[in-house]
Amino acid sequence: MYQTRTKKEKLLLLVKIVFPILVTQIAMYMVTFFDIYMTSRYGTEDLAGVSIGSSFWVPVYIGLAGILMSITPIVAQLMGAKKKDQVKQAVQQGIYLAILLAAIVFAFFYLGIDYLIAFMDLEPTVADVASRYIFAMTIGLLPLFVYNALRSYIDALGATRVTMVISLLSAPINIFFNYLLIFGHFGFPELGGPGAGLASAITYWLILVIAVWIIHARSPFNSYNIFRTWPKLSLTRWMEISRIGVPIGISIFVETSIFSAVTFMLAVYGTVTIAAHQIALNFASLLYMLPLSISMGATILVGYEVGAKRLQDAKQYSWLSVGTAVSLSFLSACVLFFMRSEIAALYSADPVVVELAVQFLLFAALFQLSDAIQAPVQGALRGYKDVNITFVMALISYWVIGLPTGYLLANFTDYGAFGYWIGLIVGLTAGAITLSLRLLLIQKKLQHVQPKIINSKP
Template identity: 45%
Template sequence: MFHAESWGAKVKLFMHILWPIMVTQVGLYAMNLADTIMSGRVSSEDLVGVSMGSGIWMPIITGINGILLAVTPIVSQLMGSGQREGIARAISQALYVSVLIALVVAGIGAVAFLPLLEYMGLTPKVEYIAHQYLLALLIGIIPLFASNVLRYFFDAQGFTRISMYITLLAVPFNVLLNYCLIFGKLGFPALGGIGAGYATAVTYWLVLLVSIATTFKVEAMRSYRLFREWAVPSWKAWKELFVIGIPIGLSIFFEVGIFSVVTLMVGSMFATEVAAGHQIALSFSSLIFMIPLSISMALTIVVGYSVGGERLQHARQYARLGVGGGVGFMALCAVVLYYVRVPIAELYTQEPEVAALAAQFLIFAIFYQISDAAQASLLGVLRGYKDVRLPFVIAFVSYWIIGIPAGYLLSAFTELRAFGFWVGIIIGLTCAAAGFFLRLLKVQRGLKGGAQGLAEAK
């Protein structure tokens, strides 16, 4: 990492950090995509069962993992200010926290998953598949969280290619395991959608082992002596991580949660074919969203590094570069998606009725892409400033007070039916984007007065 002075140098540095993150995010999502597509090839029940399981798993896991995302601004600001000696201690503390959180989530999930699925009123077969899929995923929850701490540690220093190479190793491994466990190939039992859960859990362990090996093998990482020297657990260090991370985690939970709640409501209110079509559209549009999400993560790194080095004008320039680029790219994707929505839907299912419904849902997905890109990139900038508390409130109000109720009302009382939920998502994301933009303007104005200005803005 270095402080780029010209616009050209900033674009080059930003792209150098961004593209490996993008490959990593697309690769990570490809594992979930493979679960959905390959399960759908077994039956609609397997597709919906895995979708319902994912609908519960994703907001919980991504939201709680958002707490660990605090590692990125912490490390990037330490790097920007030249305080490298504090990085190893911060990572050790984050690893302690990751294991603790994983154990708590696993314990709660083992008890709560089945009652939650029973409350949803699913068919017996779909309920069974969803429950067993979730229990299988719990096997990999500790390595999932711990490996993400190491990923953020690599990324925050600008070594985003490390995470990319690890992901490029993990994705084909996961697909091969899916093939074996879902369809019963190479001597393995045919578990259907449940097999996807076991395949993903084993892949999480592979990612952790390779990430740990990287800290020993890569010269730039060896100097930190991770896994050889451990800091004593410190509540003060945990508190710093929680103060930054909990609002980030809750913001992510509220964002991911709106999609998961909609998935669960569609699954319980409408026919299996409608739920399957909805999930196909959501699955593919979420894949596209990995790109603005990657831009958001890259913005957190470069903005945090600039703020740590007291290069406040640089931070503002990176914000304009990232937000404008993210929105522009998603506008282009929306145009392309309109023309290829039918072939995309047919990739997921062999049932014509489900494919036709999925193509209709994808039309609505086109419209929310731009708002989603804007809110994600703006939130990434705010995290670079370590401004996380008010954005959490904005996210909660936009998604849960405005978006979900609007979607339910449109679905229940208009001819839009299940499509009304997607209109609600669009409304919620647009409100969030507007709120984050106004918040960023206030933070940047406050910073004109220096570090004290940031504190006043908060």
């Protein structure tokens, strides 16, 4: 990364950083996307089972993996402050923490998933698929968490093209093993939905191996000697990572779990509704990779400028990221609105499922703008290391405002299952507004602090 002086230079650097992240995010999400898509081609009951399973899996994994995202602003600020000698220890302690988090999640799912699924009124076949899908996914927990730590390190150095290349390899690998294990081709067992989970686990192990090789052998990563001379566990460094990462993880968990909660609540409407809801959510999540990638780029660039004490540049990157995401959100909304019938038909041949999915996709188009604002604003706030108030705002927006609104509309109006999606729109909008106000407050506060720091220098 380098210092920029004009808005044009900043936009070009933003694109340079974000584009590889976007490709990476899409490629990584394609693992889940093709799990859902290829399972939907196998059967409606398996699709419903994988939907329920992923609704448990995604928020728990993403929430805890979010803790490791703190490595990005930590390393970015170290690089901006010319403290490269501290990067190695930060990354190594992050890897230790990744292993611990993987063990915690494995224990949670291994010991508790059957009890959690038993509380839901699911058809026996759907419940069985959900349980076996999650167990298969846990095989890939360790490589997935460690890869997240390594990826945060790579991205913080501005080498987002490297993670792009690694992630691009994950999609064809996953598709190949899905083909073998879901449908049972070439002598492999026909596992249906659970086969998608096993295919994902195999994919995670392979991309970790690739990432480790690149960091060990390629410049500039090998100059930091990440895999040599491992230190003892450092509670001080863990506290630094956790102090930033835990609020990030909780914030992400709060946001992703709201979608899972809606999936659980829709279970009472039957297998067809769950399947249609998952189709709409799956494709909308794919489009969300765009503002999410801009968010991650904002964290890197804002963190770098804050570390270098260039607060005006950090401010410009923040709002440039928001403006870029908002502009592109209109394109995403148009894709969902005008092509919703074609999108639904890609997933299922069941006309009832397709008809219902088309209606869900219409609501998905409506929350594109809110997503485009709240995601990059959160990314900018993480670059400032302002994460504590953020997760409180997210909690209130999604769980105190969004979910209750959806419940009331679903159960006390004629909207039915669609009421929950209206609640999602309300929650996302509330989050976009409150987080934007928080970013303005932080920038205003720092603007008054910096002159005092400069004037106090001898």
